[in-house]
Amino acid sequence: xxxxxxxxxxxxxxxxxxxxxxxxxxxxxxxxxxxxxxxxxxxxxxxxxxxxxxxxxxxxxxxxxxxxxxxxxxxxxxxxxxxxxxxxxxxxxxxxxxxxxxxxxxxxxxxxxxxxxxxxxxxxxxxxxxxxxxxxxxxxxxxxxxxxxxxxxxxxxxxxxxxxxxxxxxxxxxxxxxxxxxxxxxxxxxxxxxxxxxxxxxxxxxxxxxxxxxxxxxxxxxxxxxxxxxxxxxxxxxxxxxxxxxxxxxxxxxxxxxxxxxxxxxxxxxxxxxxxxxxxxxxxxxxxxxxxxxxxxxxxxxxxxxxxxxxxxxxxxxxxxxxxxxxxxxxxxxxxxxxxxxxxxxxxxxxxxxxxxxxxxxxxxxxxxxxxxxxxxxxxxxxxxxxxxxxxxxxxxxxxxxxxxxxxxxxxxxxxxxxxxxxxxxxxxxxxxxxxxxxxxxxxxxxxxxxxxxxxxxxxxxxxxxxxxx
Numbered sequence: 001x002x003x004x005x006x007x008x009x010x011x012x013x014x015x016x017x018x019x020x021x022x023x024x025x026x027x028x029x030x031x032x033x034x035x036x037x038x039x040x041x042x043x044x045x046x047x048x049x050x051x052x053x054x055x056x057x058x059x060x061x062x063x064x065x066x067x068x069x070x071x072x073x074x075x076x077x078x079x080x081x082x083x084x085x086x087x088x089x090x091x092x093x094x095x096x097x098x099x100x101x102x103x104x105x106x107x108x109x110x111x112x113x114x115x116x117x118x119x120x121x122x123x124x125x126x127x128x129x130x131x132x133x134x135x136x137x138x139x140x141x142x143x144x145x146x147x148x149x150x151x152x153x154x155x156x157x158x159x160x161x162x163x164x165x166x167x168x169x170x171x172x173x174x175x176x177x178x179x180x181x182x183x184x185x186x187x188x189x190x191x192x193x194x195x196x197x198x199x200x201x202x203x204x205x206x207x208x209x210x211x212x213x214x215x216x217x218x219x220x221x222x223x224x225x226x227x228x229x230x231x232x233x234x235x236x237x238x239x240x241x242x243x244x245x246x247x248x249x250x251x252x253x254x255x256x257x258x259x260x261x262x263x264x265x266x267x268x269x270x271x272x273x274x275x276x277x278x279x280x281x282x283x284x285x286x287x288x289x290x291x292x293x294x295x296x297x298x299x300x301x302x303x304x305x306x307x308x309x310x311x312x313x314x315x316x317x318x319x320x321x322x323x324x325x326x327x328x329x330x331x332x333x334x335x336x337x338x339x340x341x342x343x344x345x346x347x348x349x350x351x352x353x354x355x356x357x358x359x360x361x362x363x364x365x366x367x368x369x370x371x372x373x374x375x376x377x378x379x380x381x382x383x384x385x386x387x388x389x390x391x392x393x394x395x396x397x398x399x400x401x402x403x404x405x406x407x408x409x410x411x412x413x414x415x416x417x418x419x420x421x422x423x424x425x426x427x428x429x430x431x432x433x434x435x436x437x438x439x440x441x442x443x444x445x446x447x448x449x450x451x452x453x454x455x456x457x458x459x460x461x462x463x464x465x466x467x468x469x470x
Contacts (some may be wrong), residue, residue: 008215009250011207012039018204019070021190022197024063024183029259033176034067036241036256038074041102041157042212046219047240048133052175053159054167062180064161066192068104071159073194073201074208075102082106086122090137090152093130100156109162112171124168130154131174169274173233176263215247222246227261234264277362279326282310284359287349292337294346295320320345330358 016035025031037053044050053071055064072078079092079101093100105111111120129135136151160167164179183189212219222243226235238260245256286301287293299320302310310318324334333353337346348354 008207008211008248009252011204011211012248012252015039015074015204015208018200019074022070022192023067024187024189026179026181027262028255029262030178032252032255032259033178033241033263034071036244036252037157037159037176038071039208039212039244040240041075041078042208043216043219043240043244044076044100044155044157045098046212046216046222047243049131049236049239050155050157051237051240052127052131052171053157054172054175054177055159055161055180056164056167056177057180057182058164059182060163062182064180065106067178067180068106068159068161069192069194070197071102072104073198074204075104075157076205076209077101078104080104080106083111084123086119086126087139089123090126090139090154093154093156094152096156100153103156103158105158105160107162108160109166112162112166112168124171126154127158127160128170128174130156130158174237176237178263218247219243227257227265230260230264238264276326276329278309279323280330280355280358281363282308283327283347283355284363287355291349292339292346294337294339294342294344295323295334296344298347299323327355327358330362332358 012035015038016031019034019038020031023031023034025034033053037051040047040050055067057064068080072080077096077099081104084103084105089103111123126137129137133155135154137154138149138151140147141150142148160171167177224239224242224246226238226242230238242253242256242260245252282302283298286298299318302308303317305311313322327333327347331353332347332355334345334347335353336343337348339346349356351357
């Protein structure tokens, strides 16, 4: 194998060609990551972090196992397993000393299913801890008379394959997730016969080993520049792969950073958000430009979309109790909220237990609500929220801007959430920002419903009159 002691462009080109013939990836970025990840297993002593490689798909038969099989031929001391115990794994890692094996865990969805088991939790903890150099687990060893505590190192590269949605977030946050899909009818790959492929891969493994040894100091000293927007944990995850790409040279530095941007900044951003952060994001969208909302109205807004994930949380829809429980984890607490003359449980944007502080801490900066409207308290910085709210409270105790007669007309009818919904969701629970803004027959500008031609409040008044007449 040529071009080993230098950058290694020819070697990495051969590795890429070998893997590409057997694998059908959705994008070229997937192939770039797989080649760089295989190389990093040979230079592990140069890095402080070994990123987890996660392969998932919505259905079986999407090529996940084939990727692990190809990695098994390219990585250092690869161990492909479907079922393993934590004890066996950390003993195997400890026995390898400074050259830990590469763990290739197939059918991880069966291990980390919905029902948690002690074995799965121990394995999850091992995979989490083994992401950084120096991590150990303490175990007792020996018989009752001579028992002593032994530290077992668990730092080792790990790739996991399984069905989508079954991998623990603590693992996926420490890795790069490659979403796989079934080959289209026109996509063709070479027949994979492991014995023949293994013979071809021998020289590639030897080349990767020699390249890693020759460039170990350069990789140890590397501090690669990250693409703009990649920082904190994602930057930590990508450091090893970008370091390798920079040492290889050629077009690999560009390709590696394009892959980094794709997987960190562009590809399925919602998949990287936890349940609670997705809820915070949707609550922020439901608030629009409001500075307060009743809990009932928040829930009805979140449930309005027939495809909303909040309609089915393990068999039951989101309710006010679950909303309060989830938001409280982020320091957000419900309180008595006044909107006009109504007092009910709800949430404020401002305050130490308001939503603004949670949005600022946990939601991506690019997801802020419209900051062009200086009257939108939810679009302000956390430091300005209290001042803006105090000024608002002085000039207007109501969240509405209606005149006295219009305000009284509004108070004659029930709030949106008080009307019994049809089929679970009422048209009157429609978020106002999603409705067309035209003028009702009453002359009051604002959103009206296409089926009745009435604004929200006129429609509610008509409904109340019909109920009273019946």
